[in-house]
Amino acid sequence: MNEDPLLQIRDLSVSYPGAHGRFTALCELNLEVSAGECLGLVGESGSGKTALLLAILGLLPAQSSVRGSIRYRGGELLGLEAARLNAIRGARIAMVFQEPMSALNPYMRVIDQLSEVPHVHGGMSRRKARQRALEMLEAVHIGEPERRARQYPHELSGGMRQRVMIAMALIGEPDIVLADEPTTALDVTVQAQILSLLQEMRERTGAALVLVTHDLGVVAQLADRIGVMRGGRIVEQAECTQLFSQPQHPYTQALLSAMPRLEYPL
Amino acid sequence: MPGSTPEYVLNSALWQRLRCHRGAMIAAGVLLLLALSSLIVPALSPYDYYTPQLDLISQPPTLRGGHLLGTDPLGRDLLIRVLWGCRISLLIGLAASCISIVVGVLWGAIAGYAGGTTDALMMRMVDVLYSVPFVPFVIVLTVLFGRELWLMFVAIGAVSWLDIARIVRGEALSLKRREFIEAARVSGVRAARMIRRHIVPNLLGVVIIYATLTIPTVILFEAFMSFLGLGVRVPLASLGSLIADGASDMQAHPHLLLVPATVLATIVYCFNFIGDGLRDALDPHDRHDRHEQA
Numbered sequence: 001m002n003e004d005p006l007l008q009i010r011d012l013s014v015s016y017p018g019a020h021g022r023f024t025a026l027c028e029l030n031l032e033v034s035a036g037e038c039l040g041l042v043g044e045s046g047s048g049k050t051a052l053l054l055a056i057l058g059l060l061p062a063q064s065s066v067r068g069s070i071r072y073r074g075g076e077l078l079g080l081e082a083a084r085l086n087a088i089r090g091a092r093i094a095m096v097f098q099e100p101m102s103a104l105n106p107y108m109r110v111i112d113q114l115s116e117v118p119h120v121h122g123g124m125s126r127r128k129a130r131q132r133a134l135e136m137l138e139a140v141h142i143g144e145p146e147r148r149a150r151q152y153p154h155e156l157s158g159g160m161r162q163r164v165m166i167a168m169a170l171i172g173e174p175d176i177v178l179a180d181e182p183t184t185a186l187d188v189t190v191q192a193q194i195l196s197l198l199q200e201m202r203e204r205t206g207a208a209l210v211l212v213t214h215d216l217g218v219v220a221q222l223a224d225r226i227g228v229m230r231g232g233r234i235v236e237q238a239e240c241t242q243l244f245s246q247p248q249h250p251y252t253q254a255l256l257s258a259m260p261r262l263e264y265p266l
Numbered sequence: 267m268p269g270s271t272p273e274y275v276l277n278s279a280l281w282q283r284l285r286c287h288r289g290a291m292i293a294a295g296v297l298l299l300l301a302l303s304s305l306i307v308p309a310l311s312p313y314d315y316y317t318p319q320l321d322l323i324s325q326p327p328t329l330r331g332g333h334l335l336g337t338d339p340l341g342r343d344l345l346i347r348v349l350w351g352c353r354i355s356l357l358i359g360l361a362a363s364c365i366s367i368v369v370g371v372l373w374g375a376i377a378g379y380a381g382g383t384t385d386a387l388m389m390r391m392v393d394v395l396y397s398v399p400f401v402p403f404v405i406v407l408t409v410l411f412g413r414e415l416w417l418m419f420v421a422i423g424a425v426s427w428l429d430i431a432r433i434v435r436g437e438a439l440s441l442k443r444r445e446f447i448e449a450a451r452v453s454g455v456r457a458a459r460m461i462r463r464h465i466v467p468n469l470l471g472v473v474i475i476y477a478t479l480t481i482p483t484v485i486l487f488e489a490f491m492s493f494l495g496l497g498v499r500v501p502l503a504s505l506g507s508l509i510a511d512g513a514s515d516m517q518a519h520p521h522l523l524l525v526p527a528t529v530l531a532t533i534v535y536c537f538n539f540i541g542d543g544l545r546d547a548l549d550p551h552d553r554h555d556r557h558e559q560a
Binding site: 094095112120 | 382444445450
């Protein structure tokens, strides 16, 4: 590629002080995300998937030490001052959280929460921001958006909350959406709906999607490219079909063989 | 349901649960009655709280002659003086509590959300203020500024915000780690808006309970100050100064002590009951089932 990739991560290392000396969450990790693609990141718990997303958005706890570089459109994100970082968060890079109940403010109506993003970023008037929020609710296929908008998060079902989360992530028209296990907290039928919604929104907005999950089935449906993480590194990166048909790294092979398949008796 | 936390309650459900708490509703009714009559009755009564009637000193309570609760040693109507005392005590209780809640919530929320050095500095200041002895502090203030009503608001408010600041700071610290706060940060919400829109509303449950418990404490503080002669300026009376006057004459005329003391105890008791009801209503896991069955 002749131009800069959308997001370029070079030699990123993150460690926290832990009970037994320093705990290394990420170790010299390299990763690129180009515009419009869907990158799946899979790996077991503790492999550093979430730490990577938090590092991109500058949300790591203050006592963690971070080395390396994270560049968005060629500009360094690490060590960026709060005001400039806030201008990128939400507007350029957005995030969908795993647990939609705890990621929505229980005391804010859906509409207030959604319209906060365009209000804070675009300097949009409250009225216009609300109009935009209603459009977004409609875009993520929430029935009766007018009524739902006036409700509080606890009045919505899990799948609907996750739709609201997705609407919230996309309302600022970001280039990159980071999704941290967006379907783990949902039941299977709702999972499928949310995945197809993510796919649809990606096609519609052209945003790149970084999908973090431990569910290989989820990435197989959506991702163009898959990175397999283990122990804070990406051990294998490949096109989706290639990774499933010819896994190179022994860990990837182990991961794939650990998936239950219908054709074999358990 | 996962994550079905008790924090969804600041809406009509809270009111419904509170209505099930009979004690709190009665307490609220009694308080409302006292507050209203302290506003209305003195305006309708032929007597006032300051004109001495030297031919009618220290009358016992009677149904004849118009002085229902008798008169004090200067011949002033006790009922009117007690109602004025109620008015002053409630006013000080509410105003000083408001000051302490606003200051305490802001201070604690900012310290807790900012964290780090800011937090340490702000909370050390609270620790220092905690160690200031309250009574000498108020005495110095009254010496400097005279016995003014607003001084009581400031003096009591200045001391009682410390507890709230500590409690709120602790809550803010744990709120800060919650996902929806991170989600808001990820959306690029700045610190001031974050505290105003996300932190403070989620603290309100704790604050409301604490407020209803602060008001009676403040009223008792004021009574104590007035008892020491540091409160309102004569001839105006607060419940504390009426109790002080009554105590000096209690062998001969016990009703001068008993009436204001009973009213003060009732007010404090009612606020405690309301606080109790609110706590139950805000915490659906705890006790409210029992009240619903009762």
